[in-house]
Amino acid sequence: xxxxxxxxxxxxxxxxxxxxxxxxxxxxxxxxxxxxxxxxxxxxxxxxxxxxxxxxxxxxxxxxxxxxxxxxxxxxxxxxxxxxxxxxxxxxxxxx
Amino acid sequence: xxxxxxxxxxxxxxxxxxxxxxxxxxxxxxxxxxxxxxxxxxxxxxxxxxxxxxxxxxxxxxxxxxxxxxxxxxxxxxxxxxxxxxxxxxxxxxxxxxxxxxxxxxxxxxxxxxxxxxxxxxxxxxxxxxxxxxxxxxxxxxxxxxxxxxxxxxxxxxxxxxxxxxxxxxxxxxxxxxxxxxxxxxxxxxxxxxxxxxxxxxxxxxxxxxxxxxxxxxxxxxxxxxxxxxxxxxxxxxxxxxxxxxxxxxxxxxxxxxxxxxxxxxxxxxxxxxxxxxxxxxxxxxxxxxxxxxxxxxxxxxxxxxxxxxxxxxxxxxxxxxxxxxxxxxxxxxxxxxxxxxxxxxxxxxxxxxxxxxxxxxxxxxxxxxxxxxxxxxxxxxxxxxxxxxxxxxxxxxxxxxxxxxxxxxxxxxxxxxxxxxxxxxxxxxxxxxxxxxxxxxxxxxxxxxxxxxxxxxxxxxxxxxxxxxxxxxxxxxxxxx
Numbered sequence: 375x376x377x378x379x380x381x382x383x384x385x386x387x388x389x390x391x392x393x394x395x396x397x398x399x400x401x402x403x404x405x406x407x408x409x410x411x412x413x414x415x416x417x418x419x420x421x422x423x424x425x426x427x428x429x430x431x432x433x434x435x436x437x438x439x440x441x442x443x444x445x446x447x448x449x450x451x452x453x454x455x456x457x458x459x460x461x462x463x464x465x466x467x468x469x470x
Numbered sequence: 471x472x473x474x475x476x477x478x479x480x481x482x483x484x485x486x487x488x489x490x491x492x493x494x495x496x497x498x499x500x501x502x503x504x505x506x507x508x509x510x511x512x513x514x515x516x517x518x519x520x521x522x523x524x525x526x527x528x529x530x531x532x533x534x535x536x537x538x539x540x541x542x543x544x545x546x547x548x549x550x551x552x553x554x555x556x557x558x559x560x561x562x563x564x565x566x567x568x569x570x571x572x573x574x575x576x577x578x579x580x581x582x583x584x585x586x587x588x589x590x591x592x593x594x595x596x597x598x599x600x601x602x603x604x605x606x607x608x609x610x611x612x613x614x615x616x617x618x619x620x621x622x623x624x625x626x627x628x629x630x631x632x633x634x635x636x637x638x639x640x641x642x643x644x645x646x647x648x649x650x651x652x653x654x655x656x657x658x659x660x661x662x663x664x665x666x667x668x669x670x671x672x673x674x675x676x677x678x679x680x681x682x683x684x685x686x687x688x689x690x691x692x693x694x695x696x697x698x699x700x701x702x703x704x705x706x707x708x709x710x711x712x713x714x715x716x717x718x719x720x721x722x723x724x725x726x727x728x729x730x731x732x733x734x735x736x737x738x739x740x741x742x743x744x745x746x747x748x749x750x751x752x753x754x755x756x757x758x759x760x761x762x763x764x765x766x767x768x769x770x771x772x773x774x775x776x777x778x779x780x781x782x783x784x785x786x787x788x789x790x791x792x793x794x795x796x797x798x799x800x801x802x803x804x805x806x807x808x809x810x811x812x813x814x815x816x817x818x819x820x821x822x823x824x825x826x827x828x829x830x831x832x833x834x835x836x837x838x839x840x841x842x843x844x845x846x847x848x849x850x851x852x853x854x855x856x857x858x859x860x861x862x863x864x865x866x867x868x869x870x871x872x873x874x875x876x877x878x879x880x881x882x883x884x885x886x887x888x889x890x891x892x893x894x895x896x897x898x899x900x901x902x903x904x905x906x907x908x909x910x911x912x913x914x915x916x917x918x919x920x921x922x923x924x925x926x927x928x929x930x931x932x933x934x935x936x937x938x939x940x941x942x943x944x945x946x947x948x949x950x951x952x
Contacts, residue, residue, distance in 0.1 A: 381827055390781060390826040391788070391803070392819060393811035405881050406824055412882060413770035416840055419847070426842030427849060429672035429702065430898025430926070431659040436701035450565040456795035465790055466802050 381406055474502040474628040475949055478537055478685040481631060485530040492525040492536025496580070499538060503583075503629045506952055509610050511602045512624040514543050515551055516583035524580045532578030534692055539574060540624045540633035543584040544591055545676065546665040547571050550581075554667045555599035556589045558787050558794045558813025568665020569700065570634060570676050570693045577692040585620030585633060589815045590784065591641055591669045593617050594887045597878055598817045605874070606649060607950035609914045612871040615645030618679070622649035625679045626950050632680040632689055636666055638673045639772050640866075640891025643903040646679055647866035647919020650905045650948065652936070653679045654686045657926040658898035659704040661690075662697030670779040671702075673772075673895040682946050683904060683937040687711040690929060706927060714934025719942075720754035722935055725859035729765035730890055735868035738909035742918045743865045746906035746943065750863065753942045758859050762851040767844050768893040773885060774828050774841035775896070781825030787813065820881060845896050852897045856925040861935050865890055866903040866919035870911060890921060900924045904936045905945040917948075 383399045383406070394402070448461060457464040473495050476484065484490050500518050507513060521538065528536035541547060544554045546564035548571075553559040571581055588598035596604045596619025604619045606612040607627040614623040618635030622645035625633055635642045637655035646653025654677045661676045668674060678689035691712065696705040726747065731740060751757050789795035789809030796812055799805035814822070828837035855862060868889060877884045894901040906920035920939065924932030940946050 383823055386823050386827045386830065389830060390822050391785075391806040391810060392814070392822060393807035394819065398816075398819065402820055402823055405820065406827075408882055409773065409824065409885070413774060413837075416767055416770050416774075416844055417836075419764075419767065419844060421840060421843040421847070424843040424846050426839055427845040427896075428842060429658070430849065430896075431702040431704060433659075433702065433704065438698055446565055451791075454562060454565055454792040456789060456793070463791055466799050466805055468802050 381410060473498040476631060477681045478534070478631050478688055479682070481537060485536060492528040492530065492580070493522060495536065496522055496525040496538055499630060506627045506629055509605060509952065510607055510623050510627045510629070511604050512585055512620040512627065512629060514553065514555065514584045514586050514601055514620070517550065521580050521582045528580065529578050534574065534688065535578030536580065537578070537632070538580045538582035538630055540583045540585045540621060540630040541571070541581050542587055542618050542621045542633070542635045544587060544636055544667045545570060545634060547581050551584055552667065553601070554590045555587045555601055556813065556815065556818070557600045558809070560794060562793050566665065569662035569697045571665065573693050573695070579692065582630060583624070585618070585624055587620055588617035589818050590667065590780070591617040591636055591638055592780070592817050592821055594640070594644060594884055595877065596620065597874065598815060600815050603874060606871045607952045608650060608916055609871065612873055612916070613648070615648035615867070615871060617641040619645050621679050622646050622651055622653065625649070625651045625681060627952055628949060632678055632685055634676055634693070635679055636674055636676050637895065638669050638776060639895050640888045642677045642679065643891050643901055643919070643921060644867050644888065646903040647921070648871040648917065650917030650950065651679055651681055652683050652686050652902065652904050652946065653677065654690065654902045655894060655900060656690060656694065656929060657900040659702050660694050660900070660927065660929065662695070662700040662703045664697055664699035668783040670776040671783060672779060673776060683902070683933055683940050684712065684715055686902070687715060687933045709930055711930050711933055714930045715937045717934050717938055718754055719750055719935065719938045722755045722861070723758055723859040724750055724755045725758050725760035725855050725862040727760050727762045727765065727855070727862055727864055729762050730864035732868070735865065736870060736909070739865060739867070739869060739918050742907045742909055743920060746920045746939070747863055749943055750939055753938065760855045760858060760862070762855060762893065764844065764847045764851050765893060768848055768896060769885060769889055771841045771844045771848065771896060772888070772892045773824070774837050775845065777821045777825030778829050778838050779825070781822045781829065784818070784822055817881070848893055849897045852893070852899055852925070861932055862923040864921050864923070866921040867891070870909055870916040870918060894923055899926050900929050900932055902932055902936050904940055905948065906943060907945055
């Protein structure tokens with residue numbers, strides 16, 4: 375058996391801006407530990423000189439003409455925001 | 471004649487002969503939905519009066535004129551909810567149409583209803599929906615498969631003639647197999663994902679569910695094509711995907727990957743699939759044993775790449791611009807942390823954690839970059855295979871629909887259920903599941919799916935092969951006893 379890699383769920387959850395309960399942290403550490411053990415077998419493959427595949431579409435750096443088009447109206451965009459006022463999305467104060 | 475049981479092609483015959491109208495059909499389906507939904511629970515919502523308005527002015531001369539199509543709740547339809555079966559999008563109303571919806575409307579179709587799914591398409595059973603558990607129309611104690619379980623169950627229960635789903639690692643083909651309908655995952659780049667709630671952007675494709683291969687081809691005709699709003703969609707020559715239908719299997723070379731017939735799969739499923747493959751041979755196909763040597767790594771590669779991409783895609787659900795926001799946040803960090811804690815379910819959280827971890831500083835090369843390299847090896851396996859064969863034939867799923875609740879506490883076991891479908895997404899090729907018989911479990915007849923995998927952008931041939939098998943086998947004529 376390979377040793378379980380050092381997954382610190384509490385730390386990673388903070389990076390992901392996700393609050394977890396202590397119970398969730400314990401559960402995920404167990405479950406994801408087993409998943410990480412399972413994927414350890416990738417390390418025995420020799421991938422020297424193999425190019426990574428980011429996606430399989432044979433297109434790169436797609437651009438379009440730089441001309442204005444139609445897009446969501448301000449009202450439609452703000453209409454789905456949890457809080458808005460004065461044509462702005464309202465969030466808690468970020469600068470003192 | 472029960473209008474709810476007709477295929478799209480049969481419906482179109484009825485429209486043309488003026489035997490019934492699009493409004494008659496929609497009313498019949500609404501009655502059928504009302505009767506079936508207390509058991510099946512495939513629909514999260516639907517707007518009958520709105521759909522009836524479209525039916526009343528439908529132009530049946532259009533390619534899909536007057537045909538109601540159920541929509542997985544992950545594809546935006548303007549003015550309708552789109553929750554991705556998540557609490558974080560409860561109350562959200564789509565302000566725009568996905569490109570596939572714009573195209574369906576242009577083809578005369580009626581987008582009808584929001585179909586249940588695993589939250590953010592993460593799952594293999596639709597049990598991860600935060601709203602309801604969809605049941606398999608063949609046995610209501612079992613799951614319909616996932617993540618597009620509602621899309622498969624609605625077609626199998628004759629609530630709609632066809633539907634759209636999305637397939638990131640098998641989410642169209644696996645539920646199609648488990649519910650006994652036909653499901654197609656197009657090649658990566660064939661269909662625009664603009665307006666699809668993104669899960670794993672290098673893997674996601676939208677595709678159709680229907681009762682026959684022909685109907686899937688009709689839907690692919692309508693939804694495919696280059697779209698400036700999705701830079702991965704390709705500008706390919708116009709194609710009629712029904713062009714390969716109605717042929718036979720004579721001289722077709724079918725590859726049998728030895729890695730897809732493994733210990734641990736349900737032996738009755740294996741026997742059913744082997745019988746189906748022999749039937750292909752009897753119909754003239756040439757069987758070729760092939761090897762896809764990196765198959766055993768596909769699930770691991772997938773769960774690194776898919777969770778990594780998901781952790782980035784789901785960062786947009788921050789409670790700021792749309793969707794749910796936690797009450798009375800004390801600062802912006804608290805708003806993010808609690809909105810996401812309250813809005814996401816367990817499986818989504820689990821995958822965000824795994825994805826964030828494999829991308830985090832110090833682990834990126836060991837996990838994500840290595841997985842991308844192994845992905846290249848998996849692609850090459852398929853490229854080599856298609857030098858020898860026209861298509862690959864194998865099981866869609868190692869098992870039949872399993873009982874509700876059986877695997878919810880064992881994510882690894884749930885992930886391994888996708889073993890035969892994942893590689894197609896990693897390789898970007900097209901794949902389809904077609905019914906190939908039944909096995910009996912506990913006195914109940916459960917459907918089995920046969921998977922055909924075609925090389926990238928070879929959908930016309932793939933659909934032709936599946937249609938030929940469907941014709942000789944006749945399994946698509948079976949409907950759930952519901």
